[in-house]
Amino acid sequence: MQSFTYERAASAEQAAAAVAARPDAKFISGGTNLLDLMKLDIERPAHLVDISRLPLDRIEETAEGGLRVGAQVRNSDLAADPRVRSRYPMLTQALLAGASGQIRNKASTSGNLLQRTRCPYFYDRNMPCNKREPGSGCAALQGFNRMHAVLGASKACIAVHPSDMAVAMAGLDARIETISPGGETRTIPIGDFHQLPEAMPHVETVLGHGEMIAAVTLPPPPAGRQVYRKVRDRASYAFALVSVAAIVEKSGDRIRSARIAMGGVAAKPWRATEAERTLAGAAASDGAFTDAAEAALAGAVGHGGNDFKIPLAKRTMRHTLAAAVESA
Template structure:
C-alpha cells in the first residue's frame, strides 16, 4: 500500500480546504470500500481526510414531510429509522439486502453513493480496464461479462454500479447536497452518477474539492407502498444480477403514481423513466406492466454471457409491480 498523509477535519470548511489542497486526496468515512481498494493498490491517495467527526450524522424530518439524511449516517441507522421504515420501506429493504450487519454498521450514506464497481477486471491489474487506467481498453467486453451492463454501456466500459441503496434513492427522486470551494449546491440523484461514455473513470458529477453533506428525500405519500427486490446468485450477500425498486399508487384500477429504478444493469442506478411514462394512467395489470418493462428494456444490449439479464429484468419489473398492485 502506498504511503499517505492523514488529517481529521474539524469542520466542513476545513474538510473542503484539506480536500482541495491535495488533488489526489480521498475522504474517509466508514472505509468499507475505500480501504479495500487501497489494499489492492487500485486507489492510491496521497492523503485521507477523515470526515467522521463532522456534524453530518443525523436524520431529520423536514416540515413538508420529507427527510434529510446526513452524509456520515451509518447504513444501519437509515434502515432502522422509524420514518424510513414507515414512509420509504423500499429504502430500508434495499439497505438490508445490500450487505451484512457488520458492514452496514460501518458504511456511511455518502460512502455508499461513492463506492466503485465490483467488476472483476477492475480489480485485476493484469487486465485492461479504462476505469482503473484510462485508455487501456476494456477486457470485460470480450471476456466473462455475466454481471455486466445491458443499459447505457459504451465501448469504453460495461461495468455496473454495485449499490442497492442508490437504486432505492433513484426511485425516490432524492437529491444530493454537496459543498465545495464554490459553496453549496444540490444535484438531482438521477444526475449524480454518470454513464461511462469515453470517460468511465469519471463516475460522478462531483467537482474537485466537493464533498457530499447529505441526501434529501421528498415527501412521497404513495411510497409507503413500495418494494425493493434483488435477484442474485445466492441468498447470502451477493451483488445484484438485476434489482428493482418501485413505488406504486393505484386508483380505480389505474396507475396514478409510479416510481421505478433498476440496479445491476447499468454503470449507474437506472431510473426507468420510459416504463413510468408507459404506466401513467394505464390499467394496473400484468399486460400494462409487461408493456412498460418491454419499453424500458428496448434499448438493452446483451453480450456473450449477460443477455439473460434483459428478460430477467422484464420479469422482475412485472413481478414487483404486480405485488404492489395486489397480485
C-alpha cells in the same frame, strides 16, 4: 498498500479545503470500499482526510415533510429509523438487501453513493480497464461479463454501479447536498449525480475535486405502495444481478402513476422513465406490467455472458410491479 498521510477534519469546510489542496487526497469515512482498493493498489491516495466524526450523522425532518439524511448516517441506522421504515419502506428494504450487518454498521450514506464498481477487471491490475487506467481498454467486453451492464453502457466500459441504496433513492427522487472547498453549496438531483461511461468511464459523478457530500434529502413520501426486489446469486452478501425499486399509485383498477428504478443493469441507478409513461393510466394487469417491462428494456444490449439479464430484468420488473399493486 502505499504509504499515506492522514488528518481528521474538524468541519465540512475544512475537509473540503484539505482534499482540494492536494490532487492526490481523498475523503475517508467508513472505508468499506476505499481501504480494499488501496490494499489492491487500485486507489493510491497519498493523503486521507477523515470525515467520519463530523456532525453529519443525524436524520432530520424537513419543512416540506421529507427527511434530511446526513452524509455520515450509517446504513444500519438509516434502515432502522422508524420514519424511514414507515414512510420510505423500499429504502429500508434496499439497505437491508446490501452487504452484511457488519458492513452496514460501518458504511455511510455518502460512501454508499460513491462506492466504485465491483467489475473483476477493475480489481485486476493485470487486465486493461478504462475506469482504472483511462485509455487502456475494457477487458469485460470480450471477457467474463455476467454481472455487467445491459443499459447505458459504451464501448469504453460496461461496468455497473453496485449500490442498492442508490436505486431506492433514485426511485424516491432524492437530492444530494454538497459543500465545496470555498464553502459554496449546491443540490444535485440523484438522477444527475452519477455519470454514464461514454468515452470517460473514470469520471463517475459530477462532483468536483474536494466537493463533499453533506446530506441527502428525501422529498415527502410519494403516494402509492413501495417495493424493492433484488435478484442475486445467493441470499446475502451478494451484489444484484438485477434489482427493481417500484412505487405504484392506484385509482380503482387503474394505475394513476408509477416510479421505477433499476439496479445491476447500468453504471448508475437506472430510472425506467419509458416504463413509467407506459403505466400511467393503464389497467393494473399483467399485460400492463409486461408492456412496461418491454419499454424499460427496449434499448438493452447484452455482451454474451450477461444476455440473460435482459429477460431476467423484465421478469423482475413484472413481479415487482405486481407486488406493489397487490399490496396497494
